Amino acid sequence: MNGAGRSIPHASSRAAVLDVIRAAGTISRVGIIEATGFTGATISTVVRGLIDDGLVLETGRAESTGGKPRVLLQLNRPARFAVGVHLDHSGLTYVLTDLSGAVVARMTRAGVGAEDPPLVVGRMAREVDALVDGAGVDRSRVLGLGLVAPGPLTAASGMRLTPPPMRHWEDYPLDRALREATGMPVVLDNDATAAALGEYWSGSIQDTSTFAALYMCTGIGSGLLVNGLTYHGASGNAGEIGHICVDADGPECWCGARGCTEVLAGPASVVAAARADPALARSAGLTGERKRVRPTVAAEFASVARAARRGDPAARALLERSARYLAVAARTLVTIMDLELLVLTGASLAIAGSTYLPVVRAELDRAFFARGTHAVDVRLSKSAATAPAIGAATMVLQTELVPLNQGLRVPANLAASDPHPARAGGA
Amino acid sequence: MNGAGRSIPHASSRAAVLDVIRAAGTISRVGIIEATGFTGATISTVVRGLIDDGLVLETGRAESTGGKPRVLLQLNRPARFAVGVHLDHSGLTYVLTDLSGAVVARMTRAGVGAEDPPLVVGRMAREVDALVDGAGVDRSRVLGLGLVAPGPLTAASGMRLTPPPMRHWEDYPLDRALREATGMPVVLDNDATAAALGEYWSGSIQDTSTFAALYMCTGIGSGLLVNGLTYHGASGNAGEIGHICVDADGPECWCGARGCTEVLAGPASVVAAARADPALARSAGLTGERKRVRPTVAAEFASVARAARRGDPAARALLERSARYLAVAARTLVTIMDLELLVLTGASLAIAGSTYLPVVRAELDRAFFARGTHAVDVRLSKSAATAPAIGAATMVLQTELVPLNQGLRVPANLAASDPHPARAGGA
Numbered sequence: 001m002n003g004a005g006r007s008i009p010h011a012s013s014r015a016a017v018l019d020v021i022r023a024a025g026t027i028s029r030v031g032i033i034e035a036t037g038f039t040g041a042t043i044s045t046v047v048r049g050l051i052d053d054g055l056v057l058e059t060g061r062a063e064s065t066g067g068k069p070r071v072l073l074q075l076n077r078p079a080r081f082a083v084g085v086h087l088d089h090s091g092l093t094y095v096l097t098d099l100s101g102a103v104v105a106r107m108t109r110a111g112v113g114a115e116d117p118p119l120v121v122g123r124m125a126r127e128v129d130a131l132v133d134g135a136g137v138d139r140s141r142v143l144g145l146g147l148v149a150p151g152p153l154t155a156a157s158g159m160r161l162t163p164p165p166m167r168h169w170e171d172y173p174l175d176r177a178l179r180e181a182t183g184m185p186v187v188l189d190n191d192a193t194a195a196a197l198g199e200y201w202s203g204s205i206q207d208t209s210t211f212a213a214l215y216m217c218t219g220i221g222s223g224l225l226v227n228g229l230t231y232h233g234a235s236g237n238a239g240e241i242g243h244i245c246v247d248a249d250g251p252e253c254w255c256g257a258r259g260c261t262e263v264l265a266g267p268a269s270v271v272a273a274a275r276a277d278p279a280l281a282r283s284a285g286l287t288g289e290r291k292r293v294r295p296t297v298a299a300e301f302a303s304v305a306r307a308a309r310r311g312d313p314a315a316r317a318l319l320e321r322s323a324r325y326l327a328v329a330a331r332t333l334v335t336i337m338d339l340e341l342l343v344l345t346g347a348s349l350a351i352a353g354s355t356y357l358p359v360v361r362a363e364l365d366r367a368f369f370a371r372g373t374h375a376v377d378v379r380l381s382k383s384a385a386t387a388p389a390i391g392a393a394t395m396v397l398q399t400e401l402v403p404l405n406q407g408l409r410v411p412a413n414l415a416a417s418d419p420h421p422a423r424a425g426g427a
Numbered sequence: 428m429n430g431a432g433r434s435i436p437h438a439s440s441r442a443a444v445l446d447v448i449r450a451a452g453t454i455s456r457v458g459i460i461e462a463t464g465f466t467g468a469t470i471s472t473v474v475r476g477l478i479d480d481g482l483v484l485e486t487g488r489a490e491s492t493g494g495k496p497r498v499l500l501q502l503n504r505p506a507r508f509a510v511g512v513h514l515d516h517s518g519l520t521y522v523l524t525d526l527s528g529a530v531v532a533r534m535t536r537a538g539v540g541a542e543d544p545p546l547v548v549g550r551m552a553r554e555v556d557a558l559v560d561g562a563g564v565d566r567s568r569v570l571g572l573g574l575v576a577p578g579p580l581t582a583a584s585g586m587r588l589t590p591p592p593m594r595h596w597e598d599y600p601l602d603r604a605l606r607e608a609t610g611m612p613v614v615l616d617n618d619a620t621a622a623a624l625g626e627y628w629s630g631s632i633q634d635t636s637t638f639a640a641l642y643m644c645t646g647i648g649s650g651l652l653v654n655g656l657t658y659h660g661a662s663g664n665a666g667e668i669g670h671i672c673v674d675a676d677g678p679e680c681w682c683g684a685r686g687c688t689e690v691l692a693g694p695a696s697v698v699a700a701a702r703a704d705p706a707l708a709r710s711a712g713l714t715g716e717r718k719r720v721r722p723t724v725a726a727e728f729a730s731v732a733r734a735a736r737r738g739d740p741a742a743r744a745l746l747e748r749s750a751r752y753l754a755v756a757a758r759t760l761v762t763i764m765d766l767e768l769l770v771l772t773g774a775s776l777a778i779a780g781s782t783y784l785p786v787v788r789a790e791l792d793r794a795f796f797a798r799g800t801h802a803v804d805v806r807l808s809k810s811a812a813t814a815p816a817i818g819a820a821t822m823v824l825q826t827e828l829v830p831l832n833q834g835l836r837v838p839a840n841l842a843a844s845d846p847h848p849a850r851a852g853g854a
Contacts, residue, residue: 152800160800210661233765234637235800243796244759247675248752257758257794325675331684332671336649336763338660367684369670373579373587373662 013038015398017046019228021056021073022100023209028062028070047073054079055099075100081137082400083128083145083184084198084393086191086386087112089165089218090298090347092124094131095386096142097393101201105135106386111296114165117172125181143400144185146194146392147178150219152236153188161237163219164254165297187395191215192239193230194391195345196223201394204343204382211341212239213387214330214360216348218298220262222333223391239333242266246328265325267301267348270318274304280314283307298347305352316355323356327363334376335369341377350384440465442825444473446655448483448500449527450636455489455497474500481506482526502527508564509827510555510572510611511625511820513618513813514539516592516645517725517774519551521558522813523569524820528628532562533813538723541592544599552608570827571612573621573819574605577646579663580615588664590646591681592724614822618642619666620657621818622772623650628821631770631809638768639666640814641757641787643775645725647689649760650818668756669693692752694728694775697745701731707741710734725774732779743782750783754790761803762796768804777811 013036020035021027027035032043050056057076061069077098086093089111096105109127112120132139147153149169151161158174159166178186196213199205209228215221220242224231231238242262243255250259263269274280281287284307286300295303307315334342344353344360357380364376381387440463447462448454454462459470477483484503488496504525513520516538523532536554539547559566574580576596578588585601586593605613623640626632636655642648647669651658658665669689670682677686690696701707708714711734713727722730734742761769771780771787784807791803808814 152797161797234767235765235797237797237800238763238765240762240765240796244762245673245755248673248755255794255796257796328672328675332759333763335667335671336665336760338662338665338667340661367682369667369682369684370579370588370662370664373664 013042013046014049017043018050018055022075026059026072026074028072030070077102079141080397081142082393082396083131083142084389084391084396085124085128085145085147086194086388086392087147087149088191088298089113090296092127093386093389094127095389095393096131096135096137097390099397101390101394101397103386103390104137105131107131112166113296117169117174118177121177121181124178128182142184144187144396145178145182146187146189146396147174148189148191148194148388148392150191152190154236155188158188165218185400187399189392189395190221190223190236191217191388192221193223193232194395195387196225196391197230197394198383198387198389198391199343199345199381200225200228202383202387202390205341208341210339211343212333212337212339213343213345214333215346216267217346218267218296220266220326224337241329241333244329244332246325261325261329265322268297270304270322271297271300273318274315277314280307280312283312284315301348302351305355308352308355319352319355320359323359326356327360330360331363331368334364338370339376340374341379343379343381345381345384345387347385350381353380353384440469440473441476444470445477445482449502450655453486453499453501455499457497504529506568507824508569509820509823510558510569511816511818511823512551512572512574513621513815513819514574514576515618515725516540517723519554520813520816521554522816522820523558523562523564524817526824528817528821528824530813530817531564532558534558539593540723544596544601545604548604548608551605555609569611571614571823572605572609573614573616573821573823574601575616575618575621575815575819577618579617581663582615585615592645612827614826616819616822617648617650617663618644618815619648620650620659621822622814623652623818624657624821625810625814625816625818626770626772626808627652627655629810629814629817632768635768637766638770639760639764639766640770640772641760642773643694644773645694645723647693647753651764668760671756671759673752673755688752688756692749692756695724697731697749698724698727700745701742704741707734707739710739711742728775729778735779735782746779746782747786750786753783754787757787758790758795761791765797766803767801768806770806770808772808772811772814774812777808780807780811
C-alpha cells in the first residue's frame with residue numbers, strides 16, 4: 001500500500017492549531033484536540049513544531065478536573081509582525097500587528113486620488129518604513145505586507161473591476177511593484193473581505209465566527225466569514241452587494257447593471273443629491289468647485305453626515321433614503337447566507353452609522369424571511385476605520401505562517417477554483 | 428501530555444474518504460491521500476474499516492507510473508440503500524438509491540393538498556413499503572428515509588415557515604411520526620437544498636462541486652453547494668431567494684416583505700395573472716372552478732407553460748415577465764456567492780425551463796458584476812423532477828454512514844450553531 005506509512009501532519013493542521021491558540025488566548029493540548037477534532041498524535045507533533053519555531057510558548061499549568069495539571073499554550077505574540085495597508089481613493093490606512101493580530105502601530109495618510117500608481121507605491125514603501133521603524137520592530141520579524149483595495153485583486157494583474165475614480169489602477173502589477181519597493185512578501189485582497197476578517201481578529205466579535213461585514217467607504221460591499229475563514233467565491237468577488245439589484249427598474253450604475261444598491265444608496269449618490277440642493281450644499285460645505293483639489297467622495301459624504309447630525313432635515317432625508325436601500329440589500333445578504341450577525345463597518349459607516357443602524361435593524365426585524373426562527377443581531381463596528389487594514393495584516397499572518405509551498409490545502413470555503421474530486425481518481 | 432496518544436481516525440475522515448471514493452468511481456489509496464490531504468496512516472485505517480464494514484471493495488490494480496501496481500477501491504454499491512421523499516403541495520416523489528446515490532426505483536404520487544398530516548404520513552409509509560418491496564431490496568440494507576419539503580425542517584418541530592397552502596403542516600412532529608410509521612431513521616431538510624445535493628450526486632454536475640441550484644416548484648428557492656457540501660446557514664434557510672427583494676416598491680408577499688421574487692415571479696403569481704385574462708384562462712384550460720378539486724398551483728402553472736409552448740402570446744408574455752424577475756434574483760445570488768455555475772431545477776423549471784434559461788443567461792452575461800473576470804454557466808437540470816428526492820436519499824447516506832454519535836464533526840460550512848473556538852480554551 002503505497003504512501004500509507006507517511007505520518008507528517010498536514011500543513012493545514014498547523015494553521016488550524018495556530019488559529020485555535022490565537023482565538024483561545026491560552027489553551028491546553030487537550031483543549032486543542034477538542035476544538036479541532038485532530039488526533040492527539042497530530043496535535044502533539046504540530047505543537048512541538050510551533051514551539052520549536054518560536055511561535056508558541058508554554059505558559060504555566062491549569063487546574064485539571066482530576067489527574068495532573070495541564071500545560072497551557074499561548075502565542076508568542078512579538079515573535080512575528082505583519083503590515084496591513086488599506087488603499088482607497090479617500091485615504092491610506094497602515095497598521096503593524098503582532099502575531100495575534102493586535103495593532104502595535106497605525107497611521108493614516110492622504111488617499112490615492114488621481115496620483116499615478118508608481119508614485120503611490122513609492123510613497124507606500126516610505127510610509128511602511130516609517131511605520132515599522134517608528135514602532136521599533138526588527139524588520140526580520142515582519143512576515144510581509146497585506147494590501148486591500150476595492151474589487152478583487154490578483155497577483156498577476158493587480159486590481160480588476162475598479163470603481164470609476166480608480167480606473168487608472170486597473171491591471172497595474174501592484175503585487176510585483178510593492179514587493180520590489182518594500183522587499184516584503186505581498187498579499188492582495190478585497191477591502192470588504194478584509195474588513196470582515198479584521199472585525200474578527202481585532203476581537204470585537206467574540207460570540208460567533210460566522211457573520212458578514214457590511215462595508216461602506218467610497219463604495220458599498222460586504223465580506224463573508226464562515227467559521228472564521230473568509231469566503232471568496234470563484235474570483236474574489238463574493239459579497240459584492242453594492243452591485244445587486246434592489247430596484248429592477250432603477251437607474252443605471254457605473255457597473256452597467258440597473259438598480260444596484262450602490263447607485264441608489266452609495267456615498268456618491270448621496271453627495272450628488274446634496275449638491276443638487278443649493279441650500280444643503282451650502283449647509284454641508286460642499287464647495288469643492290472653489291477649492292484647488294476637489295475633496296473625495298468619502299470626505300464629502302462625511303460632510304453631509306455631519307450636517308445630518310447637526311439636524312439639517314434635507315441631509316437627514318438623504319441619508320435615510322440611502323439607509324432604506326442599504327437595509328434592503330442587507331436583508332438580501334442575510335437571507336441568502338442565513339446569518340445571525342451583521343456588522344456595519346467602513347469609514348462612511350463609522351461616520352453615519354447611527355443613522356443607518358436603526359434602519360437596517362428595523363428592516364431585518366420586520367421582513368427577514370426566517371425572522372420566526374432566529375433574530376439577526378446588527379452592530380456598529382468598534383474598529384470601522386481600521387478593520388480592513390487589520391484584515392490585510394491578518395491575511396499575511398495566515399499566508400506566511402503556513403506558506404502554500406509547504407502544502408497548505410486551501411480551506412474548503414476559500415477554494416478559488418475547485419477541482420472535482422473525481423480528477424484525483426484512478427491514480 | 429494528556430490525550431496525545433490517541434490515534435483513532437476521526438469519524439469525519441471516514442465521511443470524507445467515502446465521498447472521495449464515491450465521486451471518483453475507482454481510486455487508489457494514494458489517490459485518496461492526494462484528494463483529502465489526510466496522512467497515509469489515517470487513510471490506511473479508514474479504508475480498512477470501510478472494507479470490514481462491507482461498504483468498499485478492492486477491485487483490481489491500476490498501472491503505476493513506476494513501482495508496483497496500485498490497488499483500486501470502489502463503493503460496494505448494493506451494500507446499502509436509502510429512501511428519499513420529496514413532499515410538496517403539488518406532488519410526492521419517492522426514490523430508492525444505492526450507496527452511490529444511483530436511483531434503483533422511483534415513483535410519484537398525488538401531492539399533499541389539504542390532507543391532514545397524519546393521513547399523509549400513513550400513506551407515505553405504505554408507499555415507501557411498496558417502493559422497497561417492489562425493488563426487491565432487503566429492508567435491513569435500507570439505512571433510512573430522507574424527507575425534504577419547502578422551508579427549513581427541524582427534528583423537533585417539523586416544518587417551519589411553510590408557504591400558505593401548507594400552513595397546516597407547521598409544527599407537526601413529522602420526524603417522530605415518520606419514524607414510527609416506517610420504522611426507519613428519518614432525516615428532514617429543505618427541498619431546494621436537497622435539489623442542489625441531488626444534482627451533484629446524480630452525476631449531472633461533473634466539472635465542479637461549488638454551485639447553486641435555482642429551484643422552482645410551487646415556490647422559488649435555491650440550494651447552495653460549496654465543495655460538495657450543502658451550505659445551510661444558521662437555521663437551514665440559506666438560499667431563500669424567493670424572499671429577497673427585487674423591487675423595493677413592489678407588492679407585498681405572503682412572507683410579509685415587499686417586492687419578493689416569489690410574489691413577482693412565482694408560479695402562483697403567473698397563474699393569478701393568467702386567470703385574470705379570460706382568453707388566456709380559456710386557452711390554458713384554467714377552469715378549476717368547475718372541477719370538484721381545484722388543481723395545484725404547480726399544475727396550473729404547467730398549463731400556462733404549455734399554452735406558451737403552443738405559441739399563445741399572452742402566456743409567453745407572462746412567463747417572460749416572471750423570467751426577468753427570476754433572472755434578477757439569480758444575478759443577486761450569483762453575485763453574493765460569486766458562482767461559476769447555476770443549475771435551473773424543480774418541477775416548474777422542468778416544464779418551463781426553455782423560456783427561463785435564455786432570460787437568465789442574458790441577464791448574467793449583460794449585468795453580473797464580475798463578468799469581466801469569469802463567465803457564469805447556466806444549465807437546465809437533466810433530473811429536475813427527481814433531484815430533491817435524490818438529495819433527500821443522499822442526506823440519509825451522509826448521516827447514517829457516519830452517525831453523529833460516532834463523533835462526526837459537522838463540516839465547517841454546515842455548522843448550524845458555531846461555538847467560538849475560545850470556548851474550548853483553558854481546559
